[in-house]
Amino acid sequence: MxxxxxxxxxxxxxxxxxxxxxxxxxxxxxxxxxxxxxxxxxxxxxxxxxxxxxxxxxxxxxxxxxxxxxxxxxxxxxxxDPLHDGYLPPETNALNPLVYTPTTPLTQFNNEMLEFSSFVADTNIPFAHRMLALANAIADRVEYTKGSTTVADSAMQAFDNGQGVCQDHSHVMLACLRAHNIPARYVSGYFFNPNVEQHDSHAWVEVFDENRQQWLGVDATHKALVDGNHCRLAVAKDFIGASPxxxxxxxxxxxxxxxxxxxxxxx
CATH class of the missing domain: 2.60.40.2250 (Immunoglobulin-like)
Incomplete structure (x- = not known):
């Protein structure tokens, strides 16, 4: 495309x-x-x-x-090109995925978030299923509401308030994954919707699958794995490092x- x-x-x-x-x-x-x-x-x-x-x-x-x-x-x-089940092609000369494990001020978590996402540590569930289930749970917990947050709001604030936008969905997902020491990074870019004329900047998350040694793209806002409609601009530990x-x-x-x-x- x-x-x-x-x-x-x-x-x-x-x-x-x-x-x-x-x-x-x-x-x-x-x-x-x-x-x-x-x-x-x-x-x-x-x-x-x-x-x-x-x-x-x-x-x-x-x-x-x-x-x-x-x-x-x-x-x-x-x-x-479309991705295969949300997985990015293997990277060369990339940072060690463990760089994306520590929390940042925008992606800190509390005990409620730790419990909320506890199932992501269950290795008996296929990796992509766990990540997609977490994305769905976050989108249900944090209702998409334009203007409800600012770029300075943290994952804990969005989680507690129950409102946010794609940036907040991504920060909450990063916080939940980092609570369980799963490497995950913030992605800024675009999502192409053929049914609208005016688009927005977008954000989602990539999670490192240790067994496959590949990054999996997950869009919590759309409750979906990333496919051919997402254009990547930048990656970082959170919004600050990937801000347009x-x-x-x-x-x-x-x-x-x-x-x-x-x-x-x-x-």
Whole structure:
């Protein structure tokens, strides 16, 4: 499947920003099942390119003059092949999966979450079945509700409040898996729904299956294993390390964010 993706991000400020530096992770990953046909990221200042320790392409730019808004645009075409039962092709030169076992401030767990997810440690149940059952349980526990959380809310907050979005589903799932020492990582990207015109950024989780030595993609928001409709941008321990645009600024007052994502199938 070939997708045409456009992603526009605009920040607006109530007061002039004197200086800002931004890190952009909006370049799809090149994999055996996902290939960039063409891709461009436009930023308001000259950008430098690097690859972080998770293997993500990171563009960095700084704006040294006063500004009241800031826009980042990314667009291009990506070819995506279906996965076999949600499993990604084996990786080479990847980090040790154990890197994704410790909790982070956003993925800490409590005793209730530990008990809630206790069945994931039952090795008598097939691995993918356990992970999909956890995804279903999380989606039922944390009702998808736009605007109910912020990017600073943790897994425990979403779990206790019973509301959240894809980012919260992913953080709760990471917390539950890390409670049982199962390596799991956060994934940012896109989910293509052919029935809608306006899309959003999306997030899901990849869990390491030790027996198969492969990562399994699990989308708790959609209660499904990842297949050919998911486009990967970045992976990390949580949202902070995989955020599409993240930076610091001097001045600016209050900030508002507008994101527009359109995805079209080209074949």
């Amino acid at each position: 070939k997708l045409r993706i456009q992603h526009h991000t605009t920040y607006r400020y109530t007061w002039p920003v004197l200086y800002s530096i931004q890190h952009v992770r909006l370049t799809p990953q090149q994999q055996a099942n996902q290939r960039i046909v063409d891709w461009k990221v436009r930023t308001p200042a000259k950008q430098s390119t690097a690859v972080d320790h998770h293997g993500n392409t990171v563009l960095t730019f700084s704006v040294n003059q006063q500004h009241r808004d800031l826009t980042v645009q990314s667009f291009g075409h990506v070819e995506i 645009v993240r930076g610091i600024r001097t001045g600016g007052g209050k900030e508002s964010l507008e994101v527009q994502v359109t995805i079209q199938r080209m074949d």
